[in-house]
Amino acid sequence: MIVKYIQSKFKSVLLFLLFLGIFCFIAYLYHMPADALIYACLLCIFFAVVFMVYSYCRYCQRVAVLRDVRARIEYGPEELPASASHIEGEYQQMIEKLFQRTSAAISARDRQYSEMMDYYTLWAHQIKTPIAVMRLLLQSERQLPSADALQMELFKIEQYVEMVLQYLWLGEGSxxxxxxxxxxxxxxxxxxxxxxxxxxxxxxxxxxxxxxxxxxxxxxxxxxxxxxxxxxxxxxxxxxxxxxxxxxxxxxxxxxxxxxxxxxxxxxxxxxxxxxxxxxxxxxxxxxxxxxxxxxxxxxxxxxxxxxxxxxxxxxxxxxxxxxxxxxxxx
CATH class of the missing domain: 3.30.565.10 (Histidine kinase-like ATPase, C-terminal domain)
Structure with a gap:
């Protein structure tokens, strides 16, 4: 994690080193005593390190919160940590709006899927009645030249209906x-x-x-x-x-x-x-x-x-x- 933190603060570190370099250069031009220059530089570095340690601790806390939110993201992003800047706040608002739209789309899809499953399940069960009636009629009309062929086609219809039912049950995670x-x-x-x-x-x-x-x-x-x-x-x-x-x-x-x-x-x-x-x-x-x-x-x-x-x-x-x-x- 510390590597990712340093990468995120890389520009800030470069800027600090640039300012420190400018400070040393100006001090050199005005012939500032070396002891004073070293003391000032060490003091700047000390406070910079203290600030970096504090910032890193805050960074770890925010990462832990965000990972916890990510693990429970399906329940909503309402537990996002407080934004550290105006830009971060704007991003959080975007996330909340996207989550609301996604939730609405998923709810609509689930509702449509449930209605479709109910319809096709009902259809597959209802179609069995006319199939059974057709089979009885064909059995009573065995003398028809095409009776055997019709029986075969009716058998295929029964198999396809059975396949539909199996498909629906498996689709529901039966x-x-x-x-x-x-x-x-x-x-x-x-x-x-x-x-x-x-x-x-x-x-x-x-x-x-x-x-x-x-x-x-x-x-x-x-x-x-x-x-x-x-x-x-x-x-x-x-x-x-x-x-x-x-x-x-x-x-x-x-x-x-x-x-x-x-x-x-x-x-x-x-x-x-x-x-x-x-x-x-x-x-x-x-x-x-x-x-x-x-x-x-x-x-x-x-x-x-x-x-x-x-x-x-x-x-x-x-x-x-x-x-x-x-x-x-x-x-």
């Missing part, structure tokens, strides 16, 4: 995580069953080898991640392709979901988990939102898991979900 021992095979089977119609319609075969894994996780959120990974594999795997789900033999408690799909461009791989990033495949498909893998990354991070992707264009994609025990991150 603490809806109930950790426990989760049989991974059970979650996989339920997820595959959910997408069984898509496997059949796309003529994609499934090679599922039971893993026997038990994960310390949240079953609901883990199921969402696995469903998203299976959905992505189905989306980008061509008819007569294959999706394999098995345990990695080299890594502890690591699930592998591998497909023979179109693959991911090498330049897209580092950004596949970025929010809203669709990459080359997503731009060609024109239906990708770039949200699914982003949500997966958020969820596995909160659960203490890890998600990695490797891919080769034209050969397929391999996703590894590591569920080895790690510290769970709460936010």
């Amino acid at each position: 603490s809806d995580f109930l950790l426990g021992e989760v049989p991974v095979d059970r979650v996989i089977k339920e997820s595959v069953k959910k997408y069984s119609t898509m496997f059949i319609k796309k003529h994609v075969s499934l090679d599922f080898r039971e893993t026997g894994m038990i994960a310390i996780s949240d079953e609901k959120w883990l199921a969402f991640v696995i469903e998203q990974l299976i959905s992505n594999s189905l989306k980008y795997t061509l008819p007569e392709g294959k999706i394999s789900i098995y345990a990695d033999t080299a890594l502890e408690n690591t699930l592998v979901i591998e497909d023979t799909g179109i693959g991911i461009q090498a330049e897209d791989l580092p950004r596949v988990f970025d929010k809203g990033y669709t990459g080359y495949n997503g731009r060609n498909d024109k239906k990708s939102t770039g949200i699914g893998l982003y949500l997966c990354r958020l969820i596995v991070g909160k659960l203490g898991h890890e998600l990695t992707i490797s891919s080769e264009v034209g050969k397929g994609t391999k996703v590894k979900l590591s569920m080895a025990y790690k510290t769970v991150r709460y936010e």
Whole structure:
């Protein structure tokens, strides 16, 4: 701190030395006795040192107060130390006005965000009713040539609505995580069953080898991640392709979901988990939102898991979900 203080008083020190030099020069010109000159210079230096020590103590006190204010700045700058000069007072007034404007802007933003969250949460729940009605109507009209295709599209709508809900809950910093021992095979089977119609319609075969894994996780959120990974594999795997789900033999408690799909461009791989990033495949498909893998990354991070992707264009994609025990991150 003393170095910063000296730097702040550097001009004052130079000015003092200049005045002392002028004093010595004038005394020399008028042939002042050396003893008197030395005594006067020492006296000036003594009082200068005393003043500097006092000034440094005041400086330390003000810095301590300002650091305390900075640590609690979100509560307002009302505890700023008394201004030492008119200019400093003007700066403090500017800080207070800026804080007032910032507080007003943050309050307005939070209010708008809260209203938006309430609206979209209500919408996501209300939209489930017409979806359920449409499903019942389609089941009663099985003879329609397009009934199966409509059922598939309705299933996709349900998945997108579910994704919206998950996105909203995570955006609110959801603490809806109930950790426990989760049989991974059970979650996989339920997820595959959910997408069984898509496997059949796309003529994609499934090679599922039971893993026997038990994960310390949240079953609901883990199921969402696995469903998203299976959905992505189905989306980008061509008819007569294959999706394999098995345990990695080299890594502890690591699930592998591998497909023979179109693959991911090498330049897209580092950004596949970025929010809203669709990459080359997503731009060609024109239906990708770039949200699914982003949500997966958020969820596995909160659960203490890890998600990695490797891919080769034209050969397929391999996703590894590591569920080895790690510290769970709460936010």
